[in-house]
Amino acid sequence: MSNPEYIDYFLNSRSSVVQxxxxxxxxxxFSQPYRIVRNAADGVTVDLSPSEEGVEFTYYPARVSSxxxxxxxxxxxxxxxxDLGEIIPxxxxxxxxxxxxxxKPSVRFWAFRSDDLSGPIFGxxxxxxREFAFNHEGARFEATAPSLNSIRTGxxxxxxxxxxxxxxx
Numbered sequence: 001m002s003n004p005e006y007i008d009y010f011l012n013s014r015s016s017v018v019q020x021x022x023x024x025x026x027x028x029x030f031s032q033p034y035r036i037v038r039n040a041a042d043g044v045t046v047d048l049s050p051s052e053e054g055v056e057f058t059y060y061p062a063r064v065s066s067x068x069x070x071x072x073x074x075x076x077x078x079x080x081x082x083d084l085g086e087i088i089p090x091x092x093x094x095x096x097x098x099x100x101x102x103x104k105p106s107v108r109f110w111a112f113r114s115d116d117l118s119g120p121i122f123g124x125x126x127x128x129x130r131e132f133a134f135n136h137e138g139a140r141f142e143a144t145a146p147s148l149n150s151i152r153t154g155x156x157x158x159x160x161x162x163x164x165x166x167x168x169x
Contacts, residue, residue, distance in 0.1 A: 018114040019121070020044060021064050022057050023079065025129070027105040029095040034087065036060040046117045048110065048124070064109075067142060075125060076144040077109060080137070088132055088139035104128040107143040 020040055026033035037044050037057040047053045061082035067075075081088065095101060110123030127143035134140070159166055 014115075016115075020112040020114055020117075022046065022110045022112065022123075023062070023064065024108040025105060026108075027091070027095060027100070028103055029098045029100045030091045030105070031094065034060075036062060036081075038062045038064055040114070044112070044117060046110075046112055047119060067144075075127070076142055077107075077125075077127065078142050079107070079140070081139045083138040089134060092132060104130060104146075109143075 018039065021038045022044070023036045023038070024033055025036070035055065035057040037059055040057075041059050043056060043058045045054055045056050048055050063080040065078045067078055095103075095105075105128065107127045107129060108123070109125040109127065110120040112120050126146075128146050129141045129143050132139055132141045
């Protein structure tokens with residue numbers, strides 16, 4: 001997967017240009033979608049797409065690390081929020097009260113250049129959260145790609161029924 005904007009950022013940008021990492025964590029039961037920028041203390045306003053212009057992201061102490069390759073179907077990120085139990089536990093309680101645990105929280109991730117907020121150099125990477133963990137520092141979760149094949153058909157793919165599979169073995 002080749003992205004010219006991403007390549008240009010790494011190879012040709014000035015050293016003062018920073019890669020801004022933006023997250024949006026949402027769920028139908030949350031009181032609001034949480035739009036977080038990890039590394040811009042004053043927050044940022046960006047254009048995510050032609051239909052989503054002027055979207056505000058608020059600074060929040062967080063650590064984001066990549067678990068898989070960004071262009072991979074198994075892409076995942078690990079997020080640690082320094083919320084000290086102020087935000088995520090309250091929202092998880094709201095999900096529990098509405099009995100909506102069957103719906104997974106959604107995470108969208110983007111990367112922007114600090115000198116050009118008119119469009120992302122990467123993203124959106126759309127992921128889902130399977131579980132949250134809490135400790136004395138805040139909330140932690142791993143957002144992974146949604147499972148595309150979660151229902152098994154019980155069919156057996158044998159060479160007798162599908163001879164064209166022979167080329168893939």
